[in-house]
Amino acid sequence: TYVIAEPCIGVKDASCVEVCPVDCIHSDDEAEQYYIDPDECIDCGVCAEVCPVEAIFFEDDLPEQWADFLRINREYFQK
Ligand code: SF4
Ligand code: F3S
Numbered sequence: 001t002y003v004i005a006e007p008c009i010g011v012k013d014a015s016c017v018e019v020c021p022v023d024c025i026h027s028d029d030e031a032e033q034y035y036i037d038p039d040e041c042i043d044c045g046v047c048a049e050v051c052p053v054e055a056i057f058f059e060d061d062l063p064e065q066w067a068d069f070l071r072i073n074r075e076y077f078q079k
Contacts, residue, residue: 001038002047003073005066007055008033016047016056026076035076 004016004025009032016034017025024040025047027033036047036056048056057063059070 001041003069005055005069007053015050019046035073037077038074
């Protein structure tokens, strides 16, 4: 799965939402960022290309300081 990390916080540009072919990127007014549903993501990588703040990474390529975001993205969909 792809994962949205810290640079999205407070930015929420949402360009990624527009291009995702399976509509698996979600948020809400209270959330500080957008999140990718790991059960729906097909690993196409298009979202990562359009994010203006480079917040999106394939899970294996997540910078170490943002490793927690794999769990953070998944947990948003377990509420
Ligand atoms: Fe959507 Fe593709 Fe990004 Fe996964 S990698 S969230 S399927 S645009
Ligand atoms: Fe966030 Fe970038 Fe998408 S800022 S909402 S991950 S385009």
